[in-house]
Every structure is written in C-alpha cells, then in structure tokens.
Amino acid sequence: SQTIHQWPATLVQPVGSPLSLECTVEGTSNPNLYWYRQAAGRGLQLLFYSVGIGQISSEVPQNLSASRPQDRQFILSSKKLLLSDSGFYLCAWSVREKETQYFGPGTRLLVL
Amino acid sequence: AQKVTQAQTEISVVEKEDVTLDCVYETRDTTYYLFWYKQPPSGELVFLIRRNSFDEQNEISGRYSWNFQKSTSSFNFTITASQVVDSAVYFCALISYNTDKLIFGTGTRLQVFP
Numbered sequence: 494s495q496t497i498h499q500w501p502a503t504l505v506q507p508v509g510s511p512l513s514l515e516c517t518v519e520g521t522s523n524p525n526l527y528w529y530r531q532a533a534g535r536g537l538q539l540l541f542y543s544v545g546i547g548q549i550s551s552e553v554p555q556n557l558s559a560s561r562p563q564d565r566q567f568i569l570s571s572k573k574l575l576l577s578d579s580g581f582y583l584c585a586w587s588v589r590e591k592e593t594q595y596f597g598p599g600t601r602l603l604v605l
Numbered sequence: 606a607q608k609v610t611q612a613q614t615e616i617s618v619v620e621k622e623d624v625t626l627d628c629v630y631e632t633r634d635t636t637y638y639l640f641w642y643k644q645p646p647s648g649e650l651v652f653l654i655r656r657n658s659f660d661e662q663n664e665i666s667g668r669y670s671w672n673f674q675k676s677t678s679s680f681n682f683t684i685t686a687s688q689v690v691d692s693a694v695y696f697c698a699l700i701s702y703n704t705d706k707l708i709f710g711t712g713t714r715l716q717v718f719p
Binding site: 599 | 696
C-alpha cells in the first residue's frame, strides 16, 4: 500500500532563516505531488504541484520554492522565512490529475 | 470559476445525534469530481469519499452517508449517531475536468460532546 511521509513534524524558525521541508511517497511510481499550506483556522491553499521529476508548477507567487529531485521526493524550500510563512504545510500525492489526493501528516511551522 | 461553499463554520452536537454538513459547489464544467475529507486534531487530512458528476447515487458507508444533488449543486454529508471520535474539521472539495486544481471549502468544525 502507499504511504506518504513528511518531516519534520514541527519546526520553529527565526525570521530570515532558510527552510527545507521534505515529503516522500512509498508504494507508487510517478505520482503527482502537491504542497499545500493551511493558515490557522483557514482552508487549504495550493502552493506547488509536480507531475514528474524536475517539473514544478507554482500557484502562488511568494518566497517559497519547490523541487522534485527524485520521483517520489518533493521538497519545499525558502531562502529567508517571513512571519507570514507560519502555518501547517501538507504534502499530498495522487495517481494522476483529477484523481483522489492523499495527504501526509503535515508539518507545523512557526516563524518567530 | 470553481467554488466550494461550506456555510456552517462550526456545529456542536451531543453524542448519538445525527448531523448534516452542507456543501454547495459552483462550476461551469459538466464533468467534475467532489470529495469530502476529515481533519482530526492531529492535522492529517483523511480522505472519505470521491464522487463524479455523472453518479448521483447517494452513498452510505457505516454511519456516514452522502447526498449528491446536481439540481441544487450540493453534496451534503450526514453522520448518523455521532460519536466523540467524529469531532474534526470536515472539508468539501471540487476538481473540475478542465482544471487540475483541487478547490477546498473553508471547512466545518464539528464538535461532538459526550
């Protein structure tokens, strides 16, 4: 069966520091991968999605970036964090477009 | 444009009560897919159901049931005999055939008290 992992589970970072969040999927090949952010008490905002290695689509212009160095690995990065980057980051995968997205356990990021 | 509206921000019930969570969607596409997810306090989104626009049959899974009505653009979710473990935020979501973007509603927080 397929599983999706995210780490770290929680992270507290100072403003201006770099960020790297990792997501990996097991049990499937060539999945579509997604990064979402959920601000406190809010809905989910799609940040990036990828249909293959090295292929990244950005939904929201910001100081975050994403990379997909391997088939089942998706990384969310920032060179300098802002206070507004605080939130709950969720990674998801699907077999292909328009299919069900399955979510990971999430990373809680607090920028101070 | 696609949009999902969950007008109920928060619902509180006592255990064993039935509760219905409303979801209204907007899309111009004739082919689309609707979803419900559960987000317990741990934060992970748990997939509950996927329904395509050509299948209006209602579905029942244990205490959960879903009522899909294209005439009113609604996809409501009912929990029968609610339990404390049902306490969570529930999200309705939509993806249309001509887009690859899953659009979420703002969620409904359900609190079930013993």
